[in-house]
Amino acid sequence: MALLEIRDLVVHYGKALALEGVSMTVEPGELVAVLGPNGAGKSTLLKAISRVVPISSGDITFAGNSLNPLPAHKVVAAGICHCPEGRRLFPELTVLKNLQLGAYLRDDKDGISADLQRVYELFPVLSERSRQQASTLSGGEQQMVAIGRALMGRPKLLLLDEPSVGIAHRLKVQIFESIRAIQQAGTAILLVEQDALSALGIAGRVYLLEHGHVAREGSSDALSRDDYIRQVYLGV
Secondary structure (H helix, E strand, O other): OOOEEEEEEEEEEOOEEEEEEEEEEEOOOOEEEEEOOOOOOHHHHHHHHHOOOOOOEEEEEEOOEEOOOOOHHHHHHHOEEEEOOOOOOOOOOEHHHHHHHOOOOOOOHHHHHHHHHHHHHHOHHHHHOOOOEHHHOOHHHHHHHHHHHHHOOOOOEEEEEOOOOOOOHHHHHHHHHHHHHHHHOOOEEEEEOOOHHHHHHHOOEEEEEEOOEEEEEEEHHHHHOOHHHHHHOOOO
């Protein structure tokens, strides 16, 4: 059974159709990428899974249970953590406080402490800067905090929205290496990304969203050889 199953998902913003009959799956421990241009519905897809935007029709099932009726905080409690586009940190708080807020639904102090150390192992610079205000970090370092904060919820499924936007190449490479490490440690990941080359390099499967619907899907190897993907998204 798939960890996440989306069937015929339709989402509107007012009268505007954002997603039209989207269906996809994520298996336990799998890294799945969603590619597509701006306005294709990629961020809306993650927001619908997180239940922060209303669903017009369709079904979203996680670990065999419907997410449709749940409020956002219960989706987090069920095991889905969302790292949104733009990071959405608390800039006046320290790195440590931002990370600790990711565990706000938990009360297992030993587990929280262990997960904090895991975040510091993934992103050593955050340990060095744990007492700094988040606003003083670079864009790439802030993205590390955002991913770390999501991991502090100990998710079964991590939703990542455009983690490479506005980040220096050196830190982008480090972040994608960390995403791969997170998945290899057993956390399933649904990655929305415009950097198609980087996404294809770490994902097992890929969905291409265009105009609110799934235009293509398949393994990363297959789609990296697809002429349309190569011309439009890889520039080759």
